[in-house]
Amino acid sequence: MLRIPHHGRYDYSPIVKRTDYDWPGGKRLAVHVALNIEHFAYSAGIGHALSSELPPPDPRTFAWRDYGNRVGVWRLLDLLDELALPACHLVNTTVFDYAPDIIAPIVARGDEFIGHGRTNAERQGQMWEADEARLIAYVRDRIQEKTGQRPRGWMGPWMSQSHVTPDLLKEAGFDFLMDWPCDDQPVWLRTRAGRLMSVPYSLEINDSPQILVRHHTPEQFCAFIVGQFEEMLRQSAKQPLVCGIELHTMIFGQPYRLRALREALRHIVDHPQRDKVWLTRPGAIFDHCAALPEGVMP
Template sequence: MLLPHHGRYDYSAITRRPDYSWPDGKRLAVYFALNIEHFAYGAGVGHALSSELAPPDPRTFAWRDYGNRVGVWRLLELFDELGLPGCHLINTAVFDYCPDVLEPILARGDEIIGHGRTNAERQGQWWEADEARMLAEVRDAIARHGGRPPRGWMGPWMSQSRVTIDLLQEAGYAFAMDWPCDDQPVWLRTRNGRILSMPYSLEINDSPQILVRRHTGEEFAAMIVRQFEEMLRQSARQPLVLGIALHTMIVGQPHRLHALREALSHIVNHPGADRVWLARPGEIYDHCMTLPPGAIA
């Protein structure tokens, strides 16, 4: 029976793919994705810690805004403390609302990933021309404020229309992080070529785990450690990518930050660290481009 299919990639068992390694023979690439988001007041969609009130709901807006006023700074301090590279999934509304956030990111040499204009909107149901304009607007805003256009994209809420992947490739994006189908980078077909799918976990992600499934900060930190340990073991057979997705208003809260610090310290100080590549997604993409044809599924 033939079911409707997206046609972007074919089925591929990870156990039947060519073997390769990351730089210096490392087997597990780990990146840290910090979501830095800005929301409309009293309109649109957004993360919520508890039941939302009738608009304008200042308590929910203020809780989200804590991430930009406090949480992002605490998380950047933690990254500096542990010597971690970062990539930042930034709504371009941040550049106007809280431009101070950009300075330490650029000083660290971190990567900026396109993440829409605001997480108060999703583009999945837009007309194609409107979505194309937004992708170009985001690309150009990041180039203007960050010094170069982004190579990666993660849609607000991982939202996609039927042509998002086509539009991303046509707008010059090199990889997308919206398809959590694999632990290795894979190629996605577009109508004018291909774009790389970068693994981005819907599981090792504080938003669904803490806000939707109601796990505690300690439980989420334990998930990070267990995912890392198991993937490091599995990477003896295949090179893998572990993305750890964080949001400033969630793990930027002190009680959750405490647990997160222990989990990330576990990764940094692990006795098997010589097999681990702490990287940014763009660096993973660059290495994939050096591999022989057919190495990437």
């Protein structure tokens, strides 16, 4: 039989043939908001760009990225507070040194920190295994040192992975990763040290590809949020689902985009079927799914 390369981390599982289960309180749709808080090198490495980058040094592009840490993150945290929404935060550890004021409000909210590398000016997927292991351990320890919270989840900068990233994450004590957008439900991945959960993180309801790459307007993106939520709420009558809303501080921290986002999130918070919706964080999704009977999760 002719075979093609496969990662071997999970087997194919059609969602229509899986065992049904509920989220806590009999809810059917889990919704999480993930805020990417990133710091970039000046005139070096890679990064998000709103338009064509200039030859280095490029203060215009660096400053646009830096707006997220100086202004955008504060506007987004205010919006989350206004709507009483929990969130998780994918934080580069260089933020702890560069913009330490950001950390205390997140801790005070009771939100969750997700390991997100040192900086989004680099990718980890091309590192030697020993170097990647050191990076993961460094990020884990730095988050715990600065927040008092052991990070349980991981999202690599740019969703970058090597062939051994899941193995290294499990060996470093992580419970789940969010780099594999293969499903609307959590899925167990195989690693050489045991199981590691994949918690859904959307590549579609994500402002970076939609705004910066596909050039959609804020209103279009927020219509995507509402459409995704409404259709997944409808589908969740058959299967429990996870709806992720993935944001970046320098993108939706801009005032005209924030205005549209407020209405989309308010649509969710004030929805007439709100009793079927679990507003939560990825760590709580992991805890619920890990406690399910063996064989319920694929």
